[in-house]
Amino acid sequence: MKELKIEVNIKYFQLKELEAEDLELIAEAIKATDHSYAKYSHFHVGAALRLEDDSIVIGANQENAAYPSGLCAERSAIFAAQSVHPELRPKVLAIAARNEKGLTATPVTPCGACRQVILEMEDRYQKPVKILLYGTDGVYVVGSVKDLLPLSFVDANMH
Numbered sequence: 001m002k003e004l005k006i007e008v009n010i011k012y013f014q015l016k017e018l019e020a021e022d023l024e025l026i027a028e029a030i031k032a033t034d035h036s037y038a039k040y041s042h043f044h045v046g047a048a049l050r051l052e053d054d055s056i057v058i059g060a061n062q063e064n065a066a067y068p069s070g071l072c073a074e075r076s077a078i079f080a081a082q083s084v085h086p087e088l089r090p091k092v093l094a095i096a097a098r099n100e101k102g103l104t105a106t107p108v109t110p111c112g113a114c115r116q117v118i119l120e121m122e123d124r125y126q127k128p129v130k131i132l133l134y135g136t137d138g139v140y141v142v143g144s145v146k147d148l149l150p151l152s153f154v155d156a157n158m159h
Helices: 020-035 073-084 112-125
Strands: 010-013 044-051 056-060 090-099 130-135 138-142
Touching (some): 020 044, 020 056, 020 073, 020 090, 020 130, 020 138, 044 073, 056 073, 073 090, 073 112, 090 112
Antiparallel strands (some): 010 138, 044 056, 044 090, 130 138
16 A cells, blocks of 8 residues: 655735735625625625736626526636636636625635636646635635645546
8 A cells, every 4th residue: 555645735824915916806806795696505705817918807606596506606707707718818716705794704715616617727728726715814825726626637637
């Protein structure tokens, strides 16, 4: 038997330590929570995706009584960006969430399906996407979704 040790790299910042460009993207993700339709969970998630031309595309979770017909904020932003601007590589994705008490203190992380979609986006453009996970207590900064999804499955695995 052989044991594999997998390490991930996640940085933790206070807001005042972040670059202005990242603060702007987080603010857009926070605003995007207002576009959420979360009638059932009351958990509002917003995402903001910065493209290589520095334009920003937002997404918000959309719930539906016919679960699983809804869509997460991360995927709604990614699919919107790739539908309108497939030629523009995504650079940074910011995610924020709020519940009935307000913005979450601890950063929320993407679900497994969203992690896979982000991974496919990295594979498609052959560049990592920085991920900013916002919480009022601090921000996790992840250099690539591969740090959130070790032993990932991409196109190369099928060949």
